[in-house]
Amino acid sequence: MKLIKLDAIDSTNEFLKGLSNKQEVQNFTVVTAENQLKGKGQMGAKWDSESGKNLIMSVLVKNFLFDNETVFNLNVVVSLAVVRTLKKYNIPEVSVKWPNDIMSANKKIGGILIENSIKGTGAITSIVGLGLNVNQVQFENLPRASSLALVCNSFFDKEEILFDIVTQMEQMVADYDKKASDLWEEYTNELFKIGVPTAFTDENENNFMGIIKGVSSIGKLQILLDDDSICEYNLKEVQMLY
Structure with missing residues (x-):
């Protein structure tokens, strides 16, 4: 693992993407920054982070995904790498809120943002962005946000957590072909609100109750409805109300 440390940058994802477009970059190269000026989340949402307090990182992953039908496999790997690491540090009640919230x-x-690009050879190169609230304790106008420091009343070593997460990622990628079904089962068990009656709203702002059953192989959320049917939803098609 090669680690590139930056003080301030617009976006670690954009920096690593630009670097990999200009030169050959080692697999699992990590870029981290103390301050990210233009961090982003899913669907262009802004990711704010207090300078120096949180883990802001991007990881290059290549030679893992080979077609569009398998891209969610990387979400599974990254989510589990974060969950396993946080459990090691005794963070309480850790889960993955589909598709990419920790x-x-x-x-x-925390939040994960994975950006995939297809090279001329057809190979897929991925930039895995992770923002993890570690030692920040104030979140203005963000009532649902918290941090490791707040939930544990203790401060943490960001770099130690970074190495643990990337080590987990590398191991899971290396073993994926042999352990895919086990990893998917583990991922399903770690889903936020799995098996619990939950309120949702769809893209037409219709509210409904359902029970999360899992995620399809291409990353759609599977929800059991009142009529006992299971409906699959893409990211923009459903939102959990909690």
Whole structure:
């Protein structure tokens, strides 16, 4: 693992993407920054982080995904790498809120943004962005946000957590072909609100109750409805109300 440390940058994802477009970059190269000026989340949402307090990182992953039908496999790997690491540090009630939020109980403590690009050879190169609230303790106008420091009343070593997460990622990628079904089962078990009657709203703002059953192989959320049918939803088609 090669680690590139930056003081301030617009976006670690954009920096790593630009670097990999200009030169050959080692697999699992990590870029981290103390301050990210233009961090982003899913669907262009802004990711704010207090300078120096949180883990802001991007990881290059290549030679893992080979077609569009398998891209969600990387979400599974990255989510589990974060969950396993946080459990090691005794973070309470860790889960993955589909598709890419990391939760402690009902508070968001992190977010994942994976950007895939297809090279001329057809190979897929991925930039995995992770923002994890570590030592920040104030979140203005963000009632659902929290941090490791807040939920544990203790401060943490960001770089130690970074190495643990990337080590987990590398191991899971290396073993994926042999352990895919086990990893998917583990991922399903770690889903936020799995098996619990939950309120949702769809893209037409219709509210409904359902029970999360899992995620399809291409990353759609599977929800059991009142009529006992299971409906699959893309990211923009459904939102959890909690």
